[in-house]
Amino acid sequence: MRRSPRALRLLLAGLLSAAGFTAAVPPAHAAGEQVTAWLTTTDDSAGRHVVRGLQAQAPFAFQSGSGGGGTNITVDENTRYQTFTGAGASFTDTAAWLLNSSGALSQATRDATMRKLFSPTDGIGLSFLRNPMGASDLARYGYTYDDVPSGQTDPGLSKFSIAHDLADVAPLTRQALQLNPSLTVMASPWTAPAWMKDSGSLNGGWLKAEDYGAYASYFVKYLQAYRDQGIDVSYVTPQNEPTCCSGYPSMSWNASGLAYFLKNDLLPQLQSAGLSTKVLAHDWNWDSYDSYAAQSVDDPAIRDHPNFGGIAWHGYGGDVSEQSTIHAKYPSLDAFGTEHSGGTWIADQQHEDMSNIIDYTRNWAKSVTKWSLAVDQNMGPHNGGCGTCTGLVTVHDGDSGSGSVDYTVEYYDMGQLTKFVRPGAQRIASTASTTVPNVAWRNPDGSKALIAYNGSSAARSVTIDWGAQHATYSLPGKTSATFTWSGTQSGGGATGGALVGLAGKCLDVAGASSADGTAVQLYDCNASAAQQWTVQPDGSVRALGKCLDVTSGSTADGAKVQLYDCNGTGAQQWSYNASTHDVVNLAANKCLDVTGNSSANGARAQIWTCTGAANQKWQLR
Helix, strand or coil: CCCCHHHHHHHHHHHHHHCCCCCCCCCCCCCCCEEEEEEEEECCCCCCCEEEEEEECCCEECEECCCCCCEEEEEEEEEEEEECCEEEEECCHHHHHHHCCCCCCCHHHHHHHHHHHHCCCCCCCCCEEEEECCCCCCCCCCCCCCCCCCCCCCCCCCCCCCHHHHHCHHHHHHHHHHHCCCCEEEEECCCCCHHHECCCCCECCEECHHHHHHHHHHHHHHHHHHHHCCCCCCEECCCCCCCCCCCCECCECCHHHHHHHHHHHHHHHHHHCCCCCEEEEEEEEHHHHHHHCHHHHCCHHHHCCCCEEEEEEECCCCCCHHHHHHHHHCCCCCEEEEECCEECCCCCHHHHHHHHHHHHHHCCECEEEEEECEEECCCCCCCCCCCCEECCEEECCCCCCCCCEEECHHHHHHHHHHCCCCCCCEEEEECCCCCCCEEEEECCCCCEEEEEEECCCCCEEEEEEECCEEEEEEECCCEEEEEEECCCCCCCCCEEECEECHHHCEEEEHHHCCCCCEEEEEECCCCCHHHCEEECCCCCEEECCEEEEEHHHCCCCCCEEEEECCCCCHHHCEEEECCCCEEEECCCCEEEEEHHHCCCCCCEEEEECCCCCHHHCCEEC
């Protein structure tokens, strides 16, 4: 039977939809979008001596068609993965004291350093802080927030105080938030107070079972005290590197103890206190996941708890592919890179940094986090533990350079990510390469950032294929690069169809009304215009000539979704992931959800914290 061209197009669209793709007629685009390369280059075998740090090069332009040579990297901004939460380091006691009350720096130098670290315009825009809850090895001495004389206890936590942090850690964290309001703060403890432990010491030992409840209350008090200082802590972990390293503040756990503590104490107490802070499991290496985290994550009572937020990963042991293995098992769970220190034991620091940035995020991490933000010229002060760890900056204290700050290769390498990739960005598809490793991102404003690294001593030709355009660049040896550009990908226009969700019903505009404020609901699929949605390249989702909108721009759980005039605000910025079937509001980082898990006609659409449940899954057909 002869089919009409229109019928053939419809058949093709149906086949593509069944395969998880959508077909659309691409809009016409002119070639010539300008690309800027920002480069960091080292000239020594250790990858530490920076001869060019985050320097912008002369712009070059995309050309029509495919072509070029060397290493070809295809960037497809219409294939999207996880959102970016942020990247940064830690205000350890060491870092905060050196930058603030040590007297090593003048106020002018300290403020300039903070701007270069945290300002998105005047610096590299660090956007993630993981602060120790109490002492770590990068501290001047051991302490917690409820230390009492030996032989005494304080189960009611009457002696609890964050006074130690009010000198340096809290004010610098607050200043960082002022410089970058998009900054995310998390916290991790190295140890409980000594009186809660069977060892009676901050170094090593196990938390006593009778103090599990008191220790959960310790977390609550910490979060409330920081909130009173104007600092909202978004994430905590129950323990940094469980059972590691008795030579400095630390604490031992086993898998069953961690699962019990999370399920019966920490998560319930956070919820009862009305705290939105989420708990991340593990906070340790890829190769220790089964030993410490699997039991917690495999328990649906923990995994589905509203205060559970995902998995924190360190990169000192095992293989980064473990992140993707766990993501495949639990695709709705977020992954965070929460520690990977630089140090003198690393043969090539630039290579290590760029491998971490690229590999962590290509394996679903929403964050990349170094260790101490700063150390002094002697890689201290430290309290046992690491005496060879390096920071993003070196603060000279008491030597011939006293009062000055050195910006290390780790600063510039981290800046290749944080200066150009904003919180809320989405990772987009790019060709994996061992010759020029890379990862690509699309920012909320539509701008792109391709991060790449040439570890060879010789220059390599790199061709970026983007839609129906290409651009070729000679990337110098031993160079980290971020290529930035704007525009809309040719061949990547709007995709459209019905959004089919719970019980096979469709996302529907009530009464097919295009009036502002019309409710968006679940309804029997009927192929009407009220159920035809287009996912636009600008991030909007449209029907009846208007945009899917979160009422009043709210980011709260339960905020209702409506139809409204398109205005480009965050309330109308959405991401549709064809592989996970999530529709995420980027401003809230929450999922399009059917209220009450109801499949009744007329059940309202809302936004809600992403849980992976069936009432948050949508297929564009």
